[in-house]
Amino acid sequence: MNGPRTFGPGAMPDHAGLASAKVRERMVNRVRELGVRDSRVLDAMRVVPRHLFVDEALASRAYEDTPLPIGQGQTISQPYIVARTIELAIEGLRDPQKANVLEVGTGCGYAAAVLAHVVGGVVSIERVRALHERARENLRALRLPNLRLVFGDGSRGVPQAAPYDAIVAAAAGDAIPPAWIEQLKTGGRIVAPVGVDEQQLVVAHKDESGKLIRSGKEAVRFVPLRGGIA
Numbered sequence: 755m756n757g758p759r760t761f762g763p764g765a766m767p768d769h770a771g772l773a774s775a776k777v778r779e780r781m782v783n784r785v786r787e788l789g790v791r792d793s794r795v796l797d798a799m800r801v802v803p804r805h806l807f808v809d810e811a812l813a814s815r816a817y818e819d820t821p822l823p824i825g826q827g828q829t830i831s832q833p834y835i836v837a838r839t840i841e842l843a844i845e846g847l848r849d850p851q852k853a854n855v856l857e858v859g860t861g862c863g864y865a866a867a868v869l870a871h872v873v874g875g876v877v878s879i880e881r882v883r884a885l886h887e888r889a890r891e892n893l894r895a896l897r898l899p900n901l902r903l904v905f906g907d908g909s910r911g912v913p914q915a916a917p918y919d920a921i922v923a924a925a926a927g928d929a930i931p932p933a934w935i936e937q938l939k940t941g942g943r944i945v946a947p948v949g950v951d952e953q954q955l956v957v958a959h960k961d962e963s964g965k966l967i968r969s970g971k972e973a974v975r976f977v978p979l980r981g982g983i984a
């Protein structure tokens with residue numbers, strides 16, 4: 755799969771082809787084959803240009819269903835994972851278009867852009883300043899007025915914009931931070947990878963008594979959730 759390519763997007767001499775709906779449609783088909791069915795999520799992935807979020811040298815691989823390096827030892831998540839996480843986050847929401855969602859781990863900003871097409875408002879926090887700034891650059895041209903980027907340690911959530919209907923994390927800690935549960939609305943959802951050596955994508959909601967009820971899990975691999983800023 756990673757060998758030299760003689761046809762397909764990898765062989766394109768410039769990036770003109772990457773802007774086409776066709777390559778994006780292929781990626782969406784792959785994500786659908788893997789089980790993501792929510793048309794709101796699939797539609798958003800059809801319109802967000804993933805190639806604008808990776809280095810020029812990797813742009814020809816932007817629509818493969820694979821994570822790619824974005825610098826600072828971090829990666830842009832695999833498209834399937836972005837889609838699945840967002841699908842799980844909005845599944846239980848009465849009206850996603852009105853939902854206030856926190857994303858922890860902006861990275862290059864791709865998932866934040868997809869989320870912003872699906873929900874009412876997105877706050878996305880990143881702890882590595884260089885990535886936070888890069889995401890701001892990447893997102894400028896997309897003009898998403900309902901997306902706010904924050905620099906800081908997301909393991910404390912973003913209390914200024916709480917409460918949230920959903921919190922999605924793109925980095926795995928050994929447990930769900932208490933701040934996230936505090937900043938979540940009753941009935942709200944958290945979708946987060948949890949675990950150190952073996953990770954699971956935990957899906958949980960907050961019940962009337964403020965307790966977190968776990969409802970699902972799948973094996974995943976994310977970068978680690980780290981404390982502090984860099």
Ligand code: SAH
Nearest residue numbers: 830831859861864865881908909925979980
């Ligand atoms: N959402 C990204 C995925 C980026 S990878 C995408 O669209 O592909 C996860 C990101 O989480 C990394 O950039 C990493 O720096 C960041 N991260 C890790 N711990 C964090 C924390 N405590 N607060 C905020 N961001 C964190």
